[in-house]
C-alpha cells in the first residue's frame with residue numbers, strides 16, 4: 474500500500490496516552506500519522522517535533538486539514554462528547570478514548586451526529602482485542618461454560634500522588650477521573666462484553682491513599698447480571714506496587730481466568746483439542762497498566778487502529794461500537810449512584826443527572 478492510499482490520522486491531545494496512539498498508528502497497516510492538535514503550546518511543539526507531524530493549536534484548525542481523515546480523541550474525559558460532535562460534523566471518522574462520554578444522553582447525541590454525518594466512530598477499549606479475552610468470549614458464545622455463576626474483575630493498581638497532580642482534570646470528579654470510570658472502565662467493559670448486561674449493582678467507594686483529592690481511588694461492588702450470574706468488582710489505584718488485573722468467569726462446566734493479557738486458568742469438564750493452545754495465550758511480560766499510566770504496550774491500540782482502517786475501507790461498523798459500550802457506561806453511572814445513595818441500584822438508571 475502506498476503512503477498516499479493510507480488513511481491520514483490526526484491526534485487530538487498530546488498528553489500521556491498520545492505517544493501510544495502515535496506508535497500504534499505508525500505501526501498499523503493502512504494508516505498514516507499526519508497531525509496532532511493541543512491547546513498547550515509546549516506539549517504540542519514537543520510532540521509534533523518528536524513524531525515529525527503537523528501541529529495545530531486547536532481541533533478546528535486540525536479539522537480544516539484535508540490530510541486528516543480520522544481523528545483520535547485523546548482529551549480529558551469530560552471533553553470527549555463535544556469533541557466528537559465537532560469532529561463528526563466536519564465529516565471525519567473518529568476513534569474516541571474511553572470512557573466515550575460521562576452521560577448516556579451524550580453517547581446518544583454522539584451516535585446521532587456520526588450517523589447524520591455518515592462517519593464511523595469506534596471506542597478505544599483495547600483490552601477487548603486480547604487473544605485470551607476473545608477465547609473466553611468464543612467459549613461463552615459456544616455455551617461451553619454452561620450456566621454462568623460468577624463473573625468478577627479485580628484491578629489492584631497503583632497510581633502515585635504525582636499522577637493525580639499532573640493535570641487539573643485528573644483529580645476532578647466532574648471530569649470523570651475517579652477509578653471507577655477512569656481506570657476500571659476497561660474491566661467493567663470486559664465483564665459487560667462477556668456476560669452483561671448488568672441488572673443490579675451495589676457499590677462502595679472510598680479514598681484510601683490519596684488525601685487531598687476529592688475522588689474515589691477504590692471501589693468495591695456486588696453485581697447481578699441479567700442472565701442471573703453474580704459477581705464482584707474490586708478496583709483501586711491505592712494498592713502499591715500494583716499487580717495485573719484478573720478477570721474470572723466461573724460457569725457450571727468451566728472456569729477461565731485472565732491475568733493481565735495472559736490466560737492463567739482454562740478448565741472445562743469437557744476438554745477440546747484447541748484447549749492446549751488457548752492455555753498458552755498471552756504473555757506475562759506484556760505491560761497492562763498496573764504500576765503506572767505509562768506502563769503499557771501500544772500493540773492493543775494498533776489492533777483498534779487497523780480495525781478502524783478496515784471498517785472505513787469495507788464500510789462496516791468498527792469492532793468496538795459506541796452502542797456496545799453504552800451499557801458499560803450505564804453500569805459505571807449506576808455504581809456512582811449506588812455509592813452516593815448507599816443502596817443497590819437497578820438498571821436502567823432513571824435519573825442520570827443525579828449521578829455526579
Ligand SMILES: NC(=O)c1ccc[n+]([C@@H]2O[C@H](COP(=O)([O-])OP(=O)(O)OC[C@H]3O[C@@H](n4cnc5c(N)ncnc54)[C@H](O)[C@@H]3O)[C@@H](O)[C@H]2O)c1
Nearest residue numbers: 486487488489490510511512513547548549550570571640
Ligand atoms: N485506553 C487506555 O488504556 C487509556 C490509557 C490512558 C488514558 N486514556 C484516556 O485517554 C484520554 C487522555 O488521557 P491522558 O492521560 O493522555 O490525558 P492528558 O491530560 O495527559 O492529555 C490530554 C491532552 O489534551 C489536551 N487538551 C485539553 N483540552 C484540549 C482542547 N480543548 N483541545 C486540544 N487539546 C486539549 C491537554 O493539553 C493534554 O495535553 C482520557 O480519556 C483517558 O481516559 C486511555
